[in-house]
Amino acid sequence: MGGNRPRRTNELIGEIVKDDPLAFTKNRCSDNARMVLTKAEGIEFDIWFDKHYYHRERHGDDDGKREGISHDLVQQLIIDAAKHLLFYSIKVKGFSFVNFELTMRNKRITITQNLKEETKLNIVAEYHYLNLNRYEVTVITALRKDDFHFSDGEYQIEIHLDGTSSLFKMERRNIKIADQYLK
Structure with a gap:
């Protein structure tokens, strides 16, 4: 053979x-x-609105009613940001947006979107673990402002209209790009 x-x-x-x-x-x-x-595994996000956001959206503040932060717009941006947040939590070392235990200072993330020729929409949210495929998202506040500031050590994710995104981190009062998702 x-x-x-x-x-x-x-x-x-x-x-x-x-x-x-x-x-x-x-x-x-x-x-x-x-x-x-x-x-395919399903992941559920229970979206909640904090009283602070709800009153700001419905009644405004000393400067008047807040335009451009409607429930539908905020809710859609939270939904659009979910897959980007999961992507960055897997890819970027040290990045986590989910709180597993209640602490004195829970992790918050700013979710931003620049809508065509308008002021940026900024949402501050907290994500909490409920079980392996379910998370609770609470919208703390939302406002339209191009130069929104977030705290040192915190992250901001900007969702672009073309489906891409950028992840930023505040370090020593400087905003640094942590990563990007480019199709």
């Missing part, structure tokens, strides 16, 4: 590989792997 039979390679199979569910193809880890399952 003169040797082993020749192995079939991706070059020999050509385009058949795309349609063959049993084929071994290249993925990000290996040159020879077979996908066996795609499974």
